[in-house]
Amino acid sequence: xxxxxxxxxxxxxxxxxxxxxxxxxxxxxxxxxxxxxxxxxxxxxxxxxxxxxxxxxxxxxxxxxxxxxxxxxxxxxxxxxxxxxxxxxxxxxxxxxxxxxxxxxxxxxxxxxx
Amino acid sequence: xxxxxxxxxxxxxxxxxxxxxxxxxxxxxxxxxxxxxxxxxxxxxxxxxxxxxxxxxxxxxxxxxxxxxxxxxxxxxxxxxxxxxxxxxxxxxxxxxxxxxxxxxxxxxxxxxxxxxxxx
Numbered sequence: 001x002x003x004x005x006x007x008x009x010x011x012x013x014x015x016x017x018x019x020x021x022x023x024x025x026x027x028x029x030x031x032x033x034x035x036x037x038x039x040x041x042x043x044x045x046x047x048x049x050x051x052x053x054x055x056x057x058x059x060x061x062x063x064x065x066x067x068x069x070x071x072x073x074x075x076x077x078x079x080x081x082x083x084x085x086x087x088x089x090x091x092x093x094x095x096x097x098x099x100x101x102x103x104x105x106x107x108x109x110x111x112x113x114x
Numbered sequence: 115x116x117x118x119x120x121x122x123x124x125x126x127x128x129x130x131x132x133x134x135x136x137x138x139x140x141x142x143x144x145x146x147x148x149x150x151x152x153x154x155x156x157x158x159x160x161x162x163x164x165x166x167x168x169x170x171x172x173x174x175x176x177x178x179x180x181x182x183x184x185x186x187x188x189x190x191x192x193x194x195x196x197x198x199x200x201x202x203x204x205x206x207x208x209x210x211x212x213x214x215x216x217x218x219x220x221x222x223x224x225x226x227x228x229x230x231x232x233x234x
Contacts, residue, residue: 031220042205042224043159058221090157096220101147101166101209103222105159 002027002095004106012112013083020079021109023093028073030097034066037090037108046091049076083113116141116208120225127196128233134181135191135228137206144168145211148182148189149222154202162204165189167211193230201232 003026013019023032031050035043046066047055055068070076080087090110094103117140127133139148150162165173165182173180177194193200206225 033221037157042226043222044224045221048221092159094159094222102149102161102164103209103220104161105151108157108159110157 002029002104004093004095004104006093006106006109008109009107010110010112012114015084015113017083018079018081019083019111020077021091021093021111023076023078023106025074025095028097029095030073031095032070032076033094033096033103034068034076034078035092035094037092039088043092046078080111083111085113087111088113116143116146116210116223118206118208118223118225120204120206120228122228123226124229124231126231126233127193129196129198131196132192132194133196133230135193135204135206135230137189137191137225139187139189139206139208141187141208143210143212147209147211148180149207149209150178150180150189150191151205151207151224152200152202153205153227154199159205163191196232198232198234201230203227203229 005024007022034046037043045058046061047057049055049068049070051070067079090108092108094105096103119138146167148165152160152162163175163178179192181190205227207222
């Protein structure tokens with residue numbers, strides 16, 4: 001497994017602003033993923049972040065709204081841009097490596113947009 | 115596309131008793147992985163157990179075991195000797211075993227979850 005940290009753990013933001021969430025893992029991993037969990041809902045994949053290439057976004061998510069960086073094998077950021085109350089969710093990063101069957105999750109960032 | 119269905123939004127169990135959570139899935143692939151994750155109120159997603167589709171033997175992790183029925187596309191989780199700390203939302207998840215480009219096939223598809231309450 002891997003130890004994953006996220007910053008911030010929670011935040012309350014104003015409508016129209018942006019927030020960048022950081023994800024740090026204690027070992028080099030091949031893939032990092034960003035999920036959104038809306039209140040009372042399951043997890044939905046936003047995008048897959050690979051080092052040295054653009055993130056791969058799932059249907060319904062776009063780079064302008066959720067830009068992602070992956071500068072190295074242990075770190076990634078997700079920005080939630082031009083926020084609206086509908087963006088209020090828990091955002092989780094997860095990691096996986098080749099020959100690693102499971103994904104391991106960070107503690108999540110609880111975002112509230114007012 | 116793969117889908118994962120958890121038909122029990124909520125379940126409850128008495129402490130020290132056994133409970134089974136249901137999960138079914140739909141896929142056209144022959145090789146894949148299935149997982150159960152637990153999410154307590156702290157919101158941390160914790161891997162409980164995993165199963166590889168090509169393995170006949172059901173996975174077991176201490177008090178947690180699965181009943182994997184590949185032909186029926188069923189993957190239930192049994193929790194024995196339930197403890198208060200088992201109270202959480204439980205999610206069933208599917209992952210393809212094929213290595214796609216850019217890691218796209220490593221993504222997890224989750225069910226909607228089952229909220230487990232453990233009564234003292």
